[in-house]
Amino acid sequence: MDLNMLWFILITVLFTGYFFLEGFDYGVGTLLPFLGKNDSERRVIINTIGPFWDGNEVWLITAGGAIFAAFPNWYATLFSGFYMALFLMLLALIVRGVAFEFRSKDDRPAWRSLWDWLIFGGSLVPALLWGVAITNLIRGVPIAGNMQYAGTFWDLLSPYTLVGGLTTLLIFTLHGALFLTLKTEGEQLESARRAASLVSILAVPALLVLIILSYSHTDIFTNTGAGIVFWGALVTLLLACRLLRSGRYARAFIMNGLTIVCTTVAVFWGLFPRVMVSSLNPEWNLTVYNASSSPYTLKIMTIVALTLVPVVLLYQGWTYWIFRKRVTVKDLEY
Template identity: 55%
Template structure:
């Protein structure tokens, strides 16, 4: 296996980690409006991800940086062609971080309600747009002989990409719902489990349609195996949720995300960004990659740094592993004057 193939796999792993972690992160943000009935419950939801949301976004920075260094042509075409959707995602992530930090800085109800609304929308919009973006990457876009995107913004919102956006939106919401059931106690835990059933059923219909469409268009034997794993894991997650096994449900919903991302990258390889105008103009792992020397240095750096990052983030999740409920919210915080 050549180094550019190795880095294609590593980038797929980075995106898998990002969607696994930020997926439930986005899902919990969406639940602040769908599940929480009052301010203490919204505070509980925010507290479940409060210690980890910023660490989850490190995976996005690493995936973007690795793409820039390993496949500069891919990075250039992707970020120029998808400029507006990616800019919207970036703005949402910035506002979302500010909302987490500033929500409790003042006790006024309007102040906190506005930041909570911001958390909801800046979780929902990226959850949808990431699916649109990856749908277009797998389907292919209008790339000319100079490896430049020559389509329009409207071209990106095609039926396949829109379905991909709905899949990531519902799948992340389901992932966040089972995470909430895993991390909370009391009534909110029971309601999260019930909501997970309905969100999971909607997700199943959309995800099966999208993955089958992908398989029919560009799949092979390996991607078919990933499709089957994703579907079986999603069904098993629903069964585990109904049985009250939140840990298993969360792990299986995460496996669904991992298998789905794997299927997309397996369907994509050896392309990194297909051209719908001419197959010869597609970006591939060969013509879009950096020099072998650059990839060699990157490989050594990744081999040293990655285990350290994984150990630190695992430790963070271990420290904040306890369940929480409204009884853990101090009275002044429930009234809106604390963080």
């Protein structure tokens, strides 16, 4: 294994960790206005992800930094071609972060309701756009021979990519509902269970349609391993639904998490050794070799990553352990 391949795998791991962890943050935020019947219940819902959401976003920052340093040509083409989509995503994440901090600065119901709906929008938009972005990576976008994006924002939108966006939105929402079954009690737990059951009814056919459409819109199934893992995502989602209905919420959460992991791994596995597919000419594809930094840069990055990443993982694991208990109205400070 050369360093180019190693860094592609590390970036895959970073995005997999991000979608698994931030996925339930998106889901909780999307469900907030609907599962919180009053201010106390909404505060409980927000507090379930309060200690985690900003730490979970570190995975995205690290993944973006890794792409910038290890594959600068990929970074340049991706961020210029997907500029408007990524700007909207960044704006939504900023609004959501501000909303978490501002909603409790005033007791007026209208003030808190406004920020709650901004948390909803700041969670829904990224959950949708990530699916659009990922499906564009494997479908292919207009990249010219000079590695520059030759299309517009509207070239990123198609029935296939919109199905991808809807699928990630539903799976992340299900992830959030299952997370709430592990972090709340009583009526709120029951509300989360009902929401998870409803969303699961939509998530299964959405993922099935996405897989079927991927046969005609992408070539990732030419990689047998990627195809098996992609279908495995559907199997784990079905298992999550079954476990949910039997009341085994922790196992259902793990299975839905595996759905996210399998889907992400399948996409990157089917993409390799490419990092972006050119719909204009296969010879203009960006790969882990023509888009990478120098071998010396990759070597230095590897040393730094092997030194610091274990520390970050230990710290984040410690955070989840400390805040592992369920959150109830009794825990709120008035």
